[in-house]
Amino acid sequence: MLHRLRFLPGRLIQSIPVVFGVTLIVFFMARLLPGNPALAILGQRATAAAVAALDKQLGLDTPIWEQYFLFMGRLFQGNLGTSLTYQLPVTQLVAQAIPVSLSLLGMALLLSLVISIPFAALAAFKPGSGRDLAVRGFTLLGQGMPQFWLAIMLILLLAVGAHAFPVGGYGTSALDHPYYLFLPALTLAITMCPTVIRSLRSSIIGVLGSEYIGTAKSKGSYGAALFRGHVLRNAAIPTVSIIGVNLGFLVGGSLVIEKVFALPGLGSLMINAIFARDFPTIQGVTLFVALFVVAVGILTDVVYTMLDPRVNLGAKDQS
Amino acid sequence: MTQPLLSVTSLTIGVRRPKRADTIIVDDLSFDIQRGERFGIVGESGSGKSLTLRAIADLLPAGVEVLSGSIRYDGVELIGMETPARRRLMGPEIAMIFQEPMTALNPVIRVGEQIAEGPRRYLGLSKKDAMKLAIEMMAKTGIPDPARRARAYPHELSGGLRQRIMIAMALSCGPKLLLCDEPTTALDVTVQHQVLRVLEELCADSGASLAFVTHDLAVVNQTCSDLAVMYSGHIVESGRVKDVFSDPRHPYTKGLLDSAPDFDQPERELVPIPGFPPNLAARPDGCPFAPRCAFAVDACRVAMPPSVLVAPGHEAACIQSRSIFEEVAA
Ligand SMILES: Nc1ncnc2c1ncn2[C@@H]1O[C@H](COP(=O)(O)OP(=O)(O)O)[C@@H](O)[C@H]1O
Ligand code: SF4
Ligand SMILES: [Mg+2]
Numbered sequence: 095m096l097h098r099l100r101f102l103p104g105r106l107i108q109s110i111p112v113v114f115g116v117t118l119i120v121f122f123m124a125r126l127l128p129g130n131p132a133l134a135i136l137g138q139r140a141t142a143a144a145v146a147a148l149d150k151q152l153g154l155d156t157p158i159w160e161q162y163f164l165f166m167g168r169l170f171q172g173n174l175g176t177s178l179t180y181q182l183p184v185t186q187l188v189a190q191a192i193p194v195s196l197s198l199l200g201m202a203l204l205l206s207l208v209i210s211i212p213f214a215a216l217a218a219f220k221p222g223s224g225r226d227l228a229v230r231g232f233t234l235l236g237q238g239m240p241q242f243w244l245a246i247m248l249i250l251l252l253a254v255g256a257h258a259f260p261v262g263g264y265g266t267s268a269l270d271h272p273y274y275l276f277l278p279a280l281t282l283a284i285t286m287c288p289t290v291i292r293s294l295r296s297s298i299i300g301v302l303g304s305e306y307i308g309t310a311k312s313k314g315s316y317g318a319a320l321f322r323g324h325v326l327r328n329a330a331i332p333t334v335s336i337i338g339v340n341l342g343f344l345v346g347g348s349l350v351i352e353k354v355f356a357l358p359g360l361g362s363l364m365i366n367a368i369f370a371r372d373f374p375t376i377q378g379v380t381l382f383v384a385l386f387v388v389a390v391g392i393l394t395d396v397v398y399t400m401l402d403p404r405v406n407l408g409a410k411d412q413s
Numbered sequence: 414m415t416q417p418l419l420s421v422t423s424l425t426i427g428v429r430r431p432k433r434a435d436t437i438i439v440d441d442l443s444f445d446i447q448r449g450e451r452f453g454i455v456g457e458s459g460s461g462k463s464l465t466l467r468a469i470a471d472l473l474p475a476g477v478e479v480l481s482g483s484i485r486y487d488g489v490e491l492i493g494m495e496t497p498a499r500r501r502l503m504g505p506e507i508a509m510i511f512q513e514p515m516t517a518l519n520p521v522i523r524v525g526e527q528i529a530e531g532p533r534r535y536l537g538l539s540k541k542d543a544m545k546l547a548i549e550m551m552a553k554t555g556i557p558d559p560a561r562r563a564r565a566y567p568h569e570l571s572g573g574l575r576q577r578i579m580i581a582m583a584l585s586c587g588p589k590l591l592l593c594d595e596p597t598t599a600l601d602v603t604v605q606h607q608v609l610r611v612l613e614e615l616c617a618d619s620g621a622s623l624a625f626v627t628h629d630l631a632v633v634n635q636t637c638s639d640l641a642v643m644y645s646g647h648i649v650e651s652g653r654v655k656d657v658f659s660d661p662r663h664p665y666t667k668g669l670l671d672s673a674p675d676f677d678q679p680e681r682e683l684v685p686i687p688g689f690p691p692n693l694a695a696r697p698d699g700c701p702f703a704p705r706c707a708f709a710v711d712a713c714r715v716a717m718p719p720s721v722l723v724a725p726g727h728e729a730a731c732i733q734s735r736s737i738f739e740e741v742a743a
Contacts, residue, residue: 303475305511305516308467308511309509309517310530313501313503313530315534403566408595
């Protein structure tokens with residue numbers, strides 16, 4: 095097991111240039127946004143002199159490459175600068191937002207598995223049957239639904255209509271949080287489900303047709319024990335990489351969803367920062383999101399390796 | 414005679430097709446396996462051997478069904494039995510070994526755990542005790558260093574070791590009937606002999622009966638006490654192995670023997686059977702072997718020849734079995 099994880103240090107080193115490239119893009123992208131932060135902070139009626147003074151104070155009047163080196167230098171010290179709007183260290187803002195966003199993603203992932211596994215199994219055990227067609231119809235429908243529209247529908251139905259869940263916010267105590275996270279996580283989960291269900295369904299069908307399922311039955315296994323012991327893990331392997339890829343999209347979606355549900359996560363932080371042209375915050379959040387996506391890629395390979403003993407990513411390609 | 418361990422009567426296996434005649438793959442098959450008997454089923458590939466075994470183990474592929482007939486195990490009818498009850502027989506009563514040990518083992522589970530699964534379920538053993546039993550079984554099948562090998566995954570083992578794992582798995586709950594579907598076909602010749610010997614020894618020790626499917630007559634000769642020769646879904650000849658081999662009474666059996674290499678007479682010329690088995694969808698009327706049979710006469714094409722007793726315990730389904738073979742022998 096451990097020897098197959100030897101690809102890990104190499105993978106981590108490989109991701110350094112990627113992260114470096116991300117800082118470059120992030121830095122310049124923020125500078126290319128239309129508008130001026132000083133103007134945004136001071137408002138449309140600010141005088142040119144006041145704007146120039148604030149520009150100077152923020153260091154925005156120096157040449158752009160100087161700003162970048164300053165940015166990188168501070169980055170190595172773990173300093174992402176000070177938010178222009180909040181006047182707080184960006185690291186502090188990001189650190190406050192990360193647990194919210196991670197819990198949202200984690201819960202979305204969990205919910206999407208809880209929904210997908212039974213539906214995929216239901217469809218895969220009788221391919222071509224009515225229930226298979228129903229599940230496949232649902233996946234097509236789910237794929238066509240825009241995320242924010244789904245979010246609004248869920249709010250109208252379950253929060254405003256049935257009063258089962260709050261309309262938005264994050265709650266005040268740790269016990270509140272899951273309750274507040276449920277609807278936004280469900281929204282993300284539902285948009286993720288079609289892909290997961292389709293992948294799982296086809297791999298379950300493949301697994302059910304394989305000889306080792308016959309062997310398992312010849313040992314007396316059937317029903318739920320057969321599914322847990324011999325079907326699910328084997329069928330999950332190809333789905334893990336699909337989930338890994340889709341987690342990237344899920345992060346993108348969660349930015350919008352956080353805003354819709356007024357969750358104080360990275361997404362809300364980001365969108366507020368964009369509207370306020372709060373460059374340091376935009377950079378900080380983007381950097382963390384990019385790091386997260388890189389980490390998810392590596393984590394996917396680790397999970398994949400742990401689930402499938404035949405995989406050895408560190409081995410030299412023999413062919 | 415006491416009640417046979419397995420009694421297959423008029424078993425018909427096929428594919429149901431809406432609004433058309435069913436495709437019959439195995440047609441009206443009957444045979445008994447006594448306790449301790451080692452029963453071989455031989456025939457060219459496609460004759461329905463695997464499906465017959467799979468019908469006994471309730472492992473028919475999707476779409477293929479038992480259309481009629483009966484399979485009684487120890488006096489109990491298996492056809493129509495509920496899945497849970499039937500699966501409870503699999504392991505402690507009936508076990509199966511498959512042709513390809515690579516695909517028959519779950520690639521993501523350690524082989525020791527795969528062997529321990531049955532004993533945990535049926536013998537009520539703890540995880541630790543079941544693993545101990547698994548390692549014991551591996552040692553019995555001649556796997557060197559079994560405790561270490563138990564932690565291996567199937568792809569880390571050779572074909573011969575994998576098939577020994579399958580044998581250890583099949584015998585772990587002490588079944589009374591072991592179904593083997595060409596268990597050595599996928600192996601190298603030298604390994605074939607070793608694996609076959611292990612299988613025979615362990616079955617002899619435990620007193621398990623064997624239903625052994627193969628296309629290899631030499632293997633039947635070495636392993637089995639009785640045999641049935643299958644052709645196109647029918648049993649065309651059956652009896653004691655030594656009787657059938659020394660005095661075949663069906664032209665197909667004779668053809669199989671003449672086309673197989675013989676270690677006692679390496680100089681003998683091999684005579685292949687001309688032609689191919691019939692397409693299942695378009696089986697000829699009458700004797701299915703007629704298109705390839707050198708002795709065929711018009712009467713052969715009228716109806717499926719019934720099995721007749723040609724000698725004590727020796728049956729053949731050929732209308733000319735007496736005239737052809739007794740004249741040749743004379
Ligand atoms: N899944 C299936 N669906 C339809 N027909 C099948 C299936 N499996 C096997 N058959 C048919 O049954 C015949 C007998 O198959 P099988 O029992 O595997 O033969 P054997 O083991 O003697 O080589 C094959 O010739 C094939 O045409
Ligand atoms: S019944 Fe006729 S065709 Fe069939 S094997 Fe006998 S002689 Fe040949
Ligand atoms: Mg076969």
